[in-house]
Amino acid sequence: MVNMMYVAAAIAAIVILILIVWFFTTWNRFIRLEENANKSWSDIDVLLNQRYDMIPNLVKIVGRYAEHESGIFQEFAKARQAAAGALSRGDVKGVAAAEGLLSGMMPRINMVAEQYPDLKANANFMDLQNKLVALENQIADRREFYNxxxxxxxxxxxxIPASIVAGFKGCVRRELWTVAAHVRENVEITF
Structure with a gap:
């Protein structure tokens, strides 16, 4: 009888030890996954801030040539400000919405540039445009990693059963970066 109690106690101790090891292993896995998502968002943050810093320069250069197009530039500035504000709050949906607006405005800026051959020949403008295109590609890659x-x-x-540990840890579902519906629409080109 005493041997049975020792065996039962040993089995219970082993089961408890296995549960403790599983709990901490799962906890650490959540930390690793969460930190990967945080790093991915941080990478996007860096690139978007670089882009937001370049946009005023682009607007300034284009504005010198197309002063009568000030409405576009004011909209652009508001969209940039909204995007930067959402980014500073870590608001994925807000950043995605503002980025959709900015992406929709870039073709308008390029159309204005097309109307001014001197602007298209401006080395600063071309350099900024090329850098923005490169940043757009990097942002798209980082967005994929984040998602x-x-x-x-x-x-x-x-x-299940990892959701039990997630509940103890206070894990909350992360928002994915989705493309705004108006960005998916075909661009209409008229001649």
Whole structure:
């Protein structure tokens, strides 16, 4: 009888030890997944801030040639300000919406530039345009990494039994960066 009690106690101790190891392993996995998503967002933050710093220079250069197009530049400034504000708050949906507005305005800036051959020949303008295109490509790549990292985190915190640990840790589902509906629409070109 005493041996059975020792065996039962040993089994219970092993089960408890296994549960403790599983709990902490799962906790640490959530930390790793969450930090991957945070790093991905931080990478986007850096690139978007670089882009937001370049946009006023682009607007200033274009504005010198197309002073009568000031309405476009005011809209552009408001969209940039909204995007920067959402970015500083870490508001993924707000950044995505503002970025959609900015992306929709870039073709308008380029159309204005097309109307001014001197502007198209301006080395500063061309340099800024090329840098913005390169940044756009990097942002698209980082956005993909962020969404992948966030999706991995979101899946992990919902799976049973790991969701129990996620509840203890206070894990919250992360928002994905989605493209605004108006950005998906075809651009209408008229001649």
């Amino acid at each position: 992948a990292a966030s999706t991995n985190f979101n899946k992990a915190i919902q799976m």
